[in-house]
Amino acid sequence: GESVGLHLPTLSVQEGDNSIINCAYSNSASDYFIWYKQESGKGPQFIIDIRSNMDKRQGQRVTVLLNKTVKHLSLQIAATQPGDSAVYFCAENIPPRGADGLTFGKGTHLIIQP
Amino acid sequence: DAGVIQSPRHEVTEMGQEVTLRCKPISGHNSLFWYRQTMMRGLELLIYFNNNVPIDDSGMPEDRFSAKMPNASFSTLKIQPSEPRDSAVYFCASSLEGTGRQPQHFGDGTRLSIL
Numbered sequence: 001g002e003s004v005g006l007h008l009p010t011l012s013v014q015e016g017d018n019s020i021i022n023c024a025y026s027n028s029a030s031d032y033f034i035w036y037k038q039e040s041g042k043g044p045q046f047i048i049d050i051r052s053n054m055d056k057r058q059g060q061r062v063t064v065l066l067n068k069t070v071k072h073l074s075l076q077i078a079a080t081q082p083g084d085s086a087v088y089f090c091a092e093n094i095p096p097r098g099a100d101g102l103t104f105g106k107g108t109h110l111i112i113q114p
Numbered sequence: 115d116a117g118v119i120q121s122p123r124h125e126v127t128e129m130g131q132e133v134t135l136r137c138k139p140i141s142g143h144n145s146l147f148w149y150r151q152t153m154m155r156g157l158e159l160l161i162y163f164n165n166n167v168p169i170d171d172s173g174m175p176e177d178r179f180s181a182k183m184p185n186a187s188f189s190t191l192k193i194q195p196s197e198p199r200d201s202a203v204y205f206c207a208s209s210l211e212g213t214g215r216q217p218q219h220f221g222d223g224t225r226l227s228i229l
Contacts, residue, residue, distance in 0.1 A: 032215040043118075043205050043220030044157070051215065089157065093215060102218060104157040 010109045023073040023090035032093040118221035126227045132194040139208030149205040
């Protein structure tokens with residue numbers, strides 16, 4: 001039979017509303033963070049990144065917030081669209097692990113309801 | 115711009131067979147990564163290269179797995195012999211520099227099924 005897999009947290013949002021996806025990262029020494037979007041059958045797609053010397057960064061319809069005190073990262077998506085439905089991953093760089101070693105979170109499944 | 119290109123997109127083979135996955139990174143990127151994604155374990159880093167040199171292979175599950183990067187535009191991940199538990203989606207990613215503070219760009223993966 002099938003193995004029991006990861007149970008991803010799911011966030012369901014009405015089209016046009018704003019969404020907030022949260023991520024608790026693991027290491028207080030982490031100095032770089034990225035949000036990725038993964039659609040079915042595709043690889044993770046870079047959305048936005050932030051360095052630890054910042055607490056907020058904005059892109060097109062997306063904002064990333066970093067709270068180093070509580071090791072929390074969030075991704076805000078404004079005016080959600082059906083194409084925003086996907087699994088979203090946060091990733092952190094933990095020095096001195098290695099030049100480019102990213103540690104990925106388990107992901108959140110965002111569903112945009114019409 | 116061409117992204118990271120992986121081949122094949124799908125591979126189905128019987129256990130015991132050798133499997134070779136291929137990756138062409140983005141031109142100009144000097145770091146390359148191999149990941150494996152499963153429902154059970156999520157996305158795991160297997161190995162990464164910087165300037166064609168393997169830097170960290172601690173994520174490679176066992177000796178059946180090997181990876182090479184003979185030049186800046188090509189890498190392979192080989193499994194020999196393959197086992198059913200190797201079934202997963204394998205991703206290749208590349209990034210511009212080796213400081214750990216540049217985004218990695220992923221290919222669309224190879225879905226591997228070992229029967």
